[in-house]
Amino acid sequence: MSACTPLRDGEPEPDRPRGTGRGRSSEKPGRPAGQRRGARGRWAADLAASLTVFLIALPLSLGIALAAGAPLQAGLVAGAVGGLVCAWLGGAPLQITGPAAGLTVITAELIQTYGWRATCAITVAAGVAQIGLGCLRIARSALAVSPAIVHGMLAGIGVTIALAQLHVMLGGEPDSSPLTNALELPERLVAVQPAALSISLLTVFVLLAWPRLTRRGGPGGRLAGKVPAALVAVGLATAASVLGDMRLPRVELPSWSAHALPALPDGPLLGPATAVLTLTLVASVQALLSAVAADKLAAQRNDGRVPRSDLDKELRAHGATNIVSGLAGGLPVTGVAVRTSANIAAGAVSRNSALLQGLWVLVAAGLLVPLLEWIPLAALGALVMVVGVRMVNLTHIRAVSRHREALVFGATLAGVVLIGVLEGVGIGIGVAVAVALHRLAHTRIQADDDGGAGSGEPLRIVVRGQLTFLAVPRLSRALARVPEGADVVVELRGTFMDHAAYEALEDWSATHRASGGGVEVVNGAGRQLAEPSAAHTCTPWMPWRNHQCTRPEGGEPAHTPRRGQLLGGVGNFQRATAPLVREELARLAEEGQRPSHLFLTCADSRLVTSMITSSGPGDLFTVRNVGNLVPLPGQDAGDDSVAAAIEYAVDVLEVESVTVCGHSGCGAMQAVRGSTGGPGDAAGSLGRWLRHARPSLRRLGAPDRPVPRLADRETADELEALCLANVVQQLEHLTAHACVARRVGAGKLELHGMYFHVGEAQAYVLDVEGTDVDRAVFRAVRPGRAVG
Incomplete structure (x- = not known):
């Protein structure tokens, strides 16, 4: 992401090495000297x-x-x-x-x-x-x-x-x-x-x-x-x-x-x-x-x-x-x-x-x-x-x-x-070729002895490798040892299953279900491959409401309680994801968290921060609120939770960068503009909170302050323009916090702006043109192309 340090009006831009600044120059920025020969x-x-x-x-x-x-x-x-x-x-x-x-x-x-x-x-x-x-x-x-x-x-x-x-x-x-x-x-x-x-x-x-x-x-x-x-x-x-x-x-x-x-x-x-x-x-x-x-x-x-x-x-x-x-x-x-x-x-x-x-x-x-x-x-x-x-290369x-x-x-x-x-x-x-054939035919089938009757957990049979006719005898022996009436999960961690293996697994599953047992066949990621009455083929990170997107013909869509959706998702995590991250989480639990990044974004349910940043446990210290707002410090701020999180991240965790991330279709920005029927003007908690977004609205309406824009296309409407302006304004609010200003001045903290368009599934990062933070442009992040 492109780092920027927002500046208040009238502040000079810090000195930059020649040829690396974004202002006008006799040399084109970012080009090596050899390219100008x-x-x-x-x-x-x-x-x-x-x-x-x-x-x-x-x-x-x-x-x-x-x-x-x-x-x-x-x-x-x-x-x-x-x-x-x-x-x-x-x-x-x-x-x-x-x-x-x-x-x-x-x-x-x-x-x-x-x-x-x-x-x-x-x-x-x-x-x-x-x-x-x-x-x-x-x-x-x-x-x-x-x-x-x-x-x-x-x-x-x-x-x-x-x-x-x-x-x-x-x-x-x-x-x-x-x-x-x-x-x-x-x-x-x-x-x-x-x-x-x-x-x-x-x-x-x-x-x-x-x-x-x-x-x-x-x-x-x-x-x-x-x-x-x-x-x-x-x-x-x-x-x-x-x-x-x-x-x-x-x-x-x-x-x-x-x-x-x-x-x-x-x-x-x-x-x-x-x-x-x-x-x-x-x-x-x-x-x-x-x-x-x-x-x-x-x-x-x-x-x-x-x-x-x-x-x-x-x-x-x-x-x-x-x-x-x-x-x-x-x-x-x-x-x-x-x-x-x-x-x-x-x-x-x-x-x-x-x-x-x-x-x-x-x-x-x-x-x-x-x-x-x-x-x-x-x-x-x-x-x-x-x-x-040297031709016998150790590397x-x-x-x-x-x-x-x-x-x-x-x-x-x-x-x-x-x-x-x-x-x-x-x-x-x-x-x-022989090694490849061996790997194709070499299938490991392992039964988890901890599950089964009396444990409260289903018996788990894990198949590692490609499931072909060569592995059917071993698979049949493992399945034959499953107690009658027991619940069992068959986890396939390969990428291929031939017809003979499919028939063997399907026939045994039908027989075991007829005897009162339960069978669930999943892949290595925990996604269900077959289920007796409600099979679905949705990606695990799809919303809960889409987890019943496809059913067998004639199947009735059973009502799933909301608590059941949550617990079902937790169950999928425990089955598929927890074994993969348990070692890393144990290390983090012992050593404590050391995130390098504070990520401040909106509470909107459509923003999944770990998904859009490809981050994992211990990477981001995340703060979410309505409108991704940063109140200015002072006794009249009305809320200390955001300031406390900023101070903790900057002074205690010593993060190296802070990102303010807005998004398209933000309900908070709609409320500030008065387009939702007036909740932003109400006297309740929401109205008081949205006072911190009014400077963004004033920035957008000021005739002497250029509007932040997108580099790749025109801004869709006034709401999107306000969402962009709000990111820039909240970055400016960040610099008013003493801990942030001190670390930025020492060169130990970078500030970033980001805008995520939900409908496009596209992230844009903030870049600053010249010495004025108002002259800001959001550039789309593209695979294989550097930004900033």
């Missing part, structure tokens, strides 16, 4: 971001090519093409595309099986398939894959990469099998090359320590922190190897003239077709997930400059990029989450940052070859090994464990490591 500022932001991403991408592109067993220049080709082609054609403006660790295992297996030229051809074919999928507009469907499967696949790929690169760090050559790499590690440790190990350990140390060192280094550290850890680690390792005159395998970038065109693999096409399918699916899912993550990161900046991703367009762009990369002798590409997040964090605002970083990679591939060839392979191996370890593991998907995650991870990527994903899908 011109084209030059946008280009500057994209240029800075592109350099940051380039410094990350350059060593990683070489390292991923090394890990895949591809020519090292293939990583540079993929990095350049990913930036230049995909950024130009893509639908995710801030996503960075290039060679990714998630495709390393697949690419390495393809090179091992078919050779490099055939791998390039498979990359081209996968690009064609991606374009086809994008044209079919099924990109959103690809996101339906369980996150546990995706995270398990990436973790399995990370384990495979880490095991292979450990051999490179120790100065050896990895095997194509992760299991073999794991088994041969002890032998490799015996024959370790000290120079390779020292360079690798230096690289790992710098990668892990650089972020911590820059965070603690003050202004200089923050400046150094703009240099990526990967570049610093590889640079220091290269310098150490050169200064130490170490004889180590280094990067070799042959002449670009040595590039060979893709060639179709020999033999049957079934194997290559499977490879195309695997590469297409993994690259597409990773690209789309990265694009969705980019949207989330961009939305957190809340600057409105970057449109949401067009996933189908992005998928087609990835297909075109893989075609170009394969034809040019590059690795397959996909969306890279690490570089994408770095791009957004560095301030990129358009696709120009990705285009520029692709250009920088291309320039480096042409001009920096002599410098790149000094890099030791052990440093690149250590870099990629750390990337692989993801905790998330899938919370959702009871650890089995799916573990099965996918094990399948990827032990068999292969496509096979591992297939295993993960199979386990996910």
Whole structure:
């Protein structure tokens, strides 16, 4: 809700930071400074971001090519093409595309099986398939894959990469099998090359320590922190190897003239077709997930400059990029989450940052070859090994464990490591389906032994889970133990009941009622699903008079005593709601109330404060009276109850905000206007009380005081205008109370105004324009849109 501090006439508005006030300003309020930049500022932001991403991408592109067993220049080709082609054609403006660790295992297996030229051809074919999928507009469907499967696949790929690169760090050559790499590690440790190990350990140390060192280094550290850890680690390792005159395998970038065109693999096409399918699916899912993550990161900046991703367009762009990369002798590409997040964090605002970083990679591939060839392979191996370890993300593991998907995650991870990527994903899908079927079939049926004969309470049978034919035998056994003639409540806490279960429950209910027993079937919220003579299908929060809204055909509407309505509602609370809130209420009873909000509103029965504010026990300290009035303090106030409640809430409970809430069709305001036959003018208690609303009527009639209005539509009539003016007037009365004025002046209390239109079921919150509280506007609260 929008906070406002009402001011009396002639009082100055408190100072506000520049650009945040609601008055006129040379700058538009609420807009970030970056949004006011011109084209030059946008280009500057994209240029800075592109350099940051380039410094990350350059060593990683070489390292991923090394890990895949591809020519090292293939990583540079993929990095350049990913930036230049995909950024130009893509639908995710801030996503960075290039060679990714998630495709390393697949690419390495393809090179091992078919050779490099055939791998390039498979990359081209996968690009064609991606374009086809994008044209079919099924990109959103690809996101339906369980996150546990995706995270398990990436973790399995990370384990495979880490095991292979450990051999490179120790100065050896990895095997194509992760299991073999794991088994041969002890032998490799015996024959370790000290120079390779020292360079690798230096690289790992710098990668892990650089972020911590820059965070603690003050202004200089923050400046150094703009240099990526990967570049610093590889640079220091290269310098150490050169200064130490170490004889180590280094990067070799042959002449670009040595590039060979893709060639179709020999033999049957079934194997290559499977490879195309695997590469297409993994690259597409990773690209789309990265694009969705980019949207989330961009939305957190809340600057409105970057449109949401067009996933189908992005998928087609990835297909075109893989075609170009394969034809040019590059690795397959996909969306890279690490570089994408770095791009957004560095301030990129358009696709120009990705285009520029692709250009920088291309320039480096042409001009920096002599410098790149000094890099030791052990440093690149250590870099990629750390990337692989980080792919086993502990946050993801905790998330899938919370959702009871650890089995799916573990099965996918094990399948990827032990068999292969496509096979591992297939295993993960199979386990996910089995888990879903188990949950569908696993139904818990529990009988409450505390109820039944002699206790005064009905016997309760609770069914948790989906009630299908598989659970009918257990349900029948539980129902058979119900004593004859006993009252029983069957509570269904699932979302589905098939025909077999329905027939079993219905037949038993009819038999039990015939023997003199009572049966009530309710859902988890306590709503009756079936009743012998007065079934109804009303929402529990509907008014009591509507609780008999539907009856069986021919049923007579029995008269329900008013006391019975109240007790019936209490009974529903005890059955359905009390078990859910009992623990929280027990905590509040022990600790005492600590509400953060005083809510002052009308006593009108149509205003259900907890419903319109979605609040629960302990949230609101509520004061209700006729007309939501706040009498001015003084001996002639005539009523101290409201002032006492305000003082208690502000001084004792120390609430942080106070809201005055009026509503449409207020009877008190009608009485003040004299439209109800004069009860507001009577000498009784009501007449004396409504004296406190007369300042609202005078405010509305004053020619020099603008009328508060609604921002979304015209005020319906004079009564609605008076209801709005009354909210503003009572807020002004609030500030006359010493406790309120003191806390507001200290910045510890906010005042809010609110208007609820009953017929529209729409809340409006008070906003203040300029320095005059009279120039107030009530803005509608809309889902997903900030107010104020």
